[in-house]
Amino acid sequence: MGRALASTLLKAGHEVTVWNRTPGKAGDLSARGAREAPSPEEAIEASDLTIACLLDDASVRETLAPAIGKLTGRTLVNLTSGSARQARELAGWLEKHGVRFLAGGILAVPPAVGTDEAVILYSGPRDLFDRVAPALAPLARPHWVGEDHGYAALYDMGALSGMYGMIAGVSHAAALVHAEGGDVETFTREVLQPWMEQMLPLMFADVDPDESNAEMQATGLETMISTSEEAGVPGDLAGHLRASLWEMRRATA
Ligand SMILES: NC(=O)c1ccc[n+]([C@@H]2O[C@H](COP(=O)([O-])OP(=O)(O)OC[C@H]3O[C@@H](n4cnc5c(N)ncnc54)[C@H](OP(=O)(O)O)[C@@H]3O)[C@@H](O)[C@H]2O)c1
Incomplete structure (x- = not known):
């Protein structure tokens, strides 16, 4: 899924930096202009907006914990599937570190990303959603479902x-x-x-x-x-x- 998201953002003309725990899985993304970062810290530093799409909540926590200082003052959009409670707890932790945060849930399979069929549910502050929705729109129709960070996961x-x-x-x-x-x-x-x-x-x-x-x-x-x-x-x-x-x-x- 991460590859489909990055590929779609590249196609839309964004500058994209990717990181994956196991290196070498970027496929043709590098040839198409994506930069492969050697660590989550360096991937986060590359822009104001970081999109996480990993296996589960535990893998997101494990990946972000050592890099959390770099996220302060930046925006994280988490498109990893999880429960509503996990999203709320993640939001609380990120807030303590001064991270702007939107939770998300992808209603699409990887080949549908970037097509008219795909929808991504988002929850969190409406003003933040309004600010980042144009950048996220190429991935899928962005659909905000509420201020409560748990709602994207719940609806998903x-x-x-x-x-x-x-x-x-x-x-x-x-x-x-x-x-x-x-x-x-x-x-x-x-x-x-x-x-x-x-x-x-x-x-x-x-x-x-x-x-x-x-x-x-x-x-x-x-x-x-x-x-x-x-x-x-x-x-x-x-x-x-x-x-x-x-x-x-x-x-x-
Ligand atoms: N595929 C779908 O159809 C689909 C649809 C909607 C939503 N989603 C959601 O999208 C998310 C990703 O799905 P996927 O299809 O991309 O799954 P996947 O192909 O199994 O990929 C899982 C990714 O998570 C990474 N990962 C796993 N454990 C990790 C850890 N402890 N620390 C750091 N990275 C870790 C893996 O890295 P390695 O390469 O190093 O193993 C890999 O990049 C999931 O939450 C899934 O529910 C998927």
């Missing part, structure tokens, strides 16, 4: 929950069909994909609850669980939905 993880929920559903459907000897590829192409495309807009529409009432859906989930059991496929997914549905019914009763 919320969006990923939706995505992984879909992946879980599709994997379960394929496992069921496969377990009973069905042709997964035909099932996916002719039945599952069109059905999911039909259902997706309904997820966010104002649907009359009587059209597909909760009682009927709970019974349907029981059938999904028994179908899974018959096929020898774990019914955890439907079991989880049944529990959520009952919880929702209890809350709205």
Whole structure:
């Protein structure tokens, strides 16, 4: 992801300095004009704006701790995935060191960076976002979600929950069909994909609850669980939905 971000910034005409823990991973970035810094300190010193995109919160802390003095008075944008609490704690630590900070969450895979599909969520001070958004805009549509530094991570993880929920559903459907000897590829192409495309807009529409009432859906989930059991496929997914549905019914009763 770091390479995709740096490549897009270069393409947009920015001067770019890169650092990676393991040297030699810059690919063609150097030939295209990026300077490879030998340490995080030297990468930070190269400009007023530093973008971090590492594995996780721990790797960001580990990398920035020895270089923190260099960040004082500069701006850090952290595009590393993490939790809302980690982002808030990082913000507190950076504030103590006089670092201007925006937290971010990337809603894109590396090849989509720099395209119209890509979105990056940001949270932190609005005035700071307004100042740096033009520099960040080539990466992805910048979308500010609030002053609270935790919100970019929160919304990012919320969006990923939706995505992984879909992946879980599709994997379960394929496992069921496969377990009973069905042709997964035909099932996916002719039945599952069109059905999911039909259902997706309904997820966010104002649907009359009587059209597909909760009682009927709970019974349907029981059938999904028994179908899974018959096929020898774990019914955890439907079991989880049944529990959520009952919880929702209890809350709205
Ligand atoms: N790839 C995606 O589709 C995608 C999409 C959205 C968000 N993201 C987020 O973007 C971030 C980077 O993802 P990625 O795809 O680039 O992962 P990756 O290919 O596994 O790269 C991880 C990077 O973190 C560095 N790193 C790991 N531990 C470190 C440490 N302790 N100290 C310093 N550097 C360390 C690695 O350096 P070395 O080369 O030295 O190992 C490498 O540059 C993650 O937070 C991920 O969740 C990724």
